[in-house]
Amino acid sequence: MTAYFLDLLAQLPSVRAFIRNITGDIGNQRSVVVLLPLTIDAAWFWSLLDAELWRRQFLVEQVDLAHLVSYDAPAETLGETLHVRWPTPAARDIASLLSSEGLPDVIVLDGIEALESATRDAWLRLVVQWAQVSQNLVGRSSPTPVLCAILRPAYLAPITMESDVRLAVHWWWGFPSVLELKLLCRLAGIESSSGRSDTEWLEHLLPALVGNDVFLLERLWAMSAVRTDQIESCIRELAQERGWTNEKLRQWGAAQLMSANIRRNGSLAQAPPGNARILWAQGAAHTTVEYGIELHPTALYVLGRRTELDHRLWRGQAELLLPALDSIRLDICSYLTRSYGTEWPVKWFKPEHSDEEAAVRESPLACQWGYLEWLIKNCPHLSRERRWLPLIAPASRARNAIAHFRTVSRGDYEHVIEQYQRFAERTRAPETP
Structure with missing residues (x-):
């Protein structure tokens, strides 16, 4: 994805809210695991999160797990990487690590997904255990450091990690809308x-x-x-x-x-x-x-599944075309009402169905595409209006196609719009003083 579209994506409200929710949990001293699908670039996402953490003045340190010398005993390995002074050689556990001085506010575990399965699982367990031990340190005077892991878990599913008091699991799911x-x-x-x-x-x-x-x-x-x-x-x-x-x-x-x-x-x-x-x-x-x-x-x-694919195209077109076509229909009916009075739909001919006849008697604006096209084509008294058939006929076909769950080509849609602009220019009602 180009930087331009990534920048637009980063501006969307749901993405910004996702970032704020994560930093909010970090501010509440909860470790976080962010799960991304393969369609989202982890480095791009981290740049957004890092910028927000910097804005909120968190002290952040990244630990590149792919370049660690040893993967055994993750807590001890992490402590050595962060240059922790252990209280005793035997006390090299999470509790001692959390009690150490000089730790950053946020420790980012980078590259978990690239590790071998057993090693990866050990580091994921560290995140869960870190949150559990942190819960026992709620009363401490200084803020408790938190872990942050960003994963694209294509090979980790099904994910079993769940949010807890000191652990927040965030899924890139349900957005953008x-x-x-x-x-x-x-x-x-x-x-x-x-x-x-x-x-x-x-x-x-x-x-x-x-x-x-x-x-x-x-x-x-x-x-x-x-x-x-x-x-x-x-x-x-x-x-x-x-x-x-x-x-x-x-x-x-x-x-x-x-x-x-x-x-x-x-x-x-x-x-x-x-x-x-x-x-x-x-x-x-x-x-x-x-x-x-x-x-x-x-x-x-x-x-x-071609039918489902066509339906996706249809539903986007329907949202655009149905209101546009109905607005055009109303403008044509309004023009005919100004020109021929309110009874023009039933003055010379009547709709085939009684319910449609009742509707147009109540309001000429209720005249639908099918009867409108037929009336213009067949009523001698409306022969002058046949000049608008290049608009009415394709608009009626487009409306019929969408109503029957068929798609319309962009060329057909643009033709209707061009003909409507011609109609609007020549039939615009005079402004009242």
């Missing part, structure tokens, strides 16, 4: 030097498709024109880069997650459910407040 990715697209469009014309289209389409994978969003955004075939090509390349295959995804539990039919329930859990954690760790599952838990679109493509 779809709304925030729309904001990111808006910011990218405003600051773009290319002045692309499809910003509104993309800021609805891409967030609905990518979940919260900003890496994929940036790739699609960088395309000169985002068409369905280009989206598939991009997704196919991403699957190859990440090594996702049908077999691997099923081993990680993709089939079970799809059959669970998990949808939004109005709230987000703080961590992925157990059956989704391996998929989450690989970046193949995510959740948003808008759509709930879902598979990554690349996973859908690899699994041959």
